[in-house]
Amino acid sequence: MTSIVTGTATVCVFDPALLRHRLDDDCDWWSLPSAELAAVNAGQVAFFNVGGDGAYDIALHAELAEPQVVVHLAVTSGRVFIGAGEDVTGGGLEPDTAYGGLFVDVPAGNYRLQARRDGAHISLAFVPDARGSNAFGDLVRI
Template sequence: MPAVAGRTFTLSTDTATVCVFDPAGVRHKLADDCDWWSIPGAELAAVNAGQVAFFNLGSDGAYEIELLAELLAPHASVHLAVVSGRVFIGAGEDVTGGGLEPDTAYGGLFVELPVGNYRVQARRAGDRIALAFLPDACGTNAFSELLRI
């Protein structure tokens, strides 16, 4: 299992969304509009391609993120391709686009993972979100709707 478990941090979002992605996997979006992912079809396409896991929260604000080894009862599970080994966990507005790449100015976090495919599990309880990264053979998804937790 990845060695990111046991970490806790806080992030703030003004887009009611948490995103998880390897910046190298969405670098092609750098010249796109900064809010390219706010178009539901574009968000769903990126999630299904395994480029980004977007977890829609329903409200803006500060959230405590806890990284665990595994979740027994996740509210959502998304396959994610990790192509560089550096994964960003942060607010939706920090996703690559508009000439900008993610940073940790608003509480996001970079974690190191071995290159490969992962199943990102998510569970929410109020303002606390638990995430787990499990190695998986699959790196794509087939969702028909956006993910909400």
């Protein structure tokens, strides 16, 4: 288990290789709901609105029995970043763990990223899946 601190009430999960095209965008490109939703629906990133700034404990599991939400996520490099929304690629910066967050190695492929939140505790599971995109009509909240 690890803790992350967000000042944007958002936790993000993504393969940095899939967001490298956002490197020169504004650092808060994803704060536009249409841009956030497009990236999530393309399977490039999972943004979870957690409803408040602060510290959240992140635990990884093999699978969750009753996830609150499932986001299909593509992974091409085999390396996934889990951290605060403000650490997403943009503004000339890519994520690192200097200010929190973590990198997780998973085989390249498509996943059902299962998420469940209980207060300040967030459980995540990467479950292999054939589908790599989503069809959300609104931002994802947990």
